[in-house]
Amino acid sequence: MMNPRDVEHIALLARIALTEAERDRMGRELSAILEYVKTLDALGLENEMPLSHVHEDFAPPRPDAPRLEACLPRAEVLAQAPEADETSFLVPPVVDTR
């Protein structure tokens, strides 16, 4: 079951800030869901192979060539950014240089 410290840890991994009230509520709700998924134990899955893609024989490799029709004009893409200059997305400094 999930205690408040677990919730805080995964919230940090998920890059989501939570208020204390949200943290407590999420802990309760997620614990109820995790309790429900225990029903899978009844299936006896120890020797089953995992399935990650429903059509395992599809998604064949394609030629190693650029798909120019799927390339987007840089200016149109940057126009959607909260902050950008002519060539780049702008972000706060990643390394503190003070």
Add this chain to the structure above:
Amino acid sequence: MSRPLWQESASTIADGVDKGTLAVDDVVRAHEEVAAAWEPHVHAYLTRVPGGIRPDGSADKPPGRKLLNGVPVAIKDNLCTKGVATTCGSRILEGYLPPYDATVVRRLKAHGAVIVGKTNLDEFAMGSSTENSGYGTSRNPYDVSRVPGGSSGGSAVAVATGSAAVALGSETGGSVRQPAAFTNLLGLKPTYGRLSRYGLVAFASSMDQVGIFSRSASDGARTLAALSGHDPLDATSLPGPALDFDALDLGEGAARGLTVGVPRALLGEGLDDDVAEGMRIVEAALKAAGATVRDVTLLPPSSWVATYYLLATAEASSNLARFDGIRYGLRKPAGNVLDLYRETREAGFGAEVKRRILLGTYALSAGYYEAYYGKAQKARRRIQQDLTAALEGCDALLFPTTPTPAFKIGEKADDPLAMYLSDIFTIGANLAGLPALSVPAGFTGGGLPVGVQFTARAAREDLLYRLAAALEHQLSDPMERRWPTKPS
């Protein structure tokens, strides 16, 4: 023509426009009037485009004839439309204008369709009622105190009220079939890979599929034919050509000789009486149409729900990492990158999206991966094998779409697990990648629609629409449908 334009089928509209007996402007105006009258009551749309997004001549040429000339289509707001707002029902994408069209949007244009607007949804398609939309809840036109279902609720409402002839939604766990059942429509979840996901904002990529709402089998099959066919821009797109609409027999004998399996044990406890009655009506009609009905067994669907909520949330936690305030959408400025991410996502995401990201992050985290995500992947194989085995010797399976008709707004909003269980019958097809179609199965005494669904083997959507067409011939002409009544 004896009925108003907005009640006409996509087929009648497309044929009329082809022959020059119908003007696209008149068709669009008639549907816009319906939208204007209904919107204050149902809130189907997040963006309406006056005059519609018309094919502009730059669209690709379809391989065959144009199938949707002049047909008004509504599309879920998680499908990218170039230069037209695409919010996914989330505040984190408020004001986002995609620089490209989804492949299904390009194909709609290529077939001559007119996109009338973008429809409301649960945020990032996570929900079963539209109550998780960041922009307000849509309402069921058959009873505006009830939900239209979700997550593609707005698209369902658009087609049910007649502001669009057909609509696109998307499914990860039942988000087209469940709202279709709640609003007297057909709702198709195609085979995984049948419709391109290019430009569909990702939720759980191993299950996401674009789906189709229609008022008749013919309109649904026509739309699937227009949109299907391999897309090189989606690595999971099935090879092969589009569904051949003209080769499909949707006549009175469409179900003759087909065998339908009914997992009888699923029809036990918890099933609403009206839904059970809908099953009886449909079984009898199938037999009258020349189909054989026999019993089959399936694993309990509780295992579907448990598996789904581990896999879908794990994939979502990864897919939604892209909404970080850097490249598009909302940004909450902060002194460093970590706080910028955390505060942007805190402000931009609603409670259900946060809940699912956290659950998925937990299921994938060190120490828990095998116990949750790994186990769910194993369960997924067992479920796929189970459904495949049940389909041996049958052309399709038949069971309810939902355990109950549309529930009240607010009824399940504070109980995430109860909300998840409203998808209990739809999730199997998503986990197994199989096509499934919800079809109308009458009304409750209180006038709420009921739906049942067919599931077939991969790439056999043709069988689903044949069964649906046979039911239309037996039960009720979709053109003489019971339309919802607008509140005064």
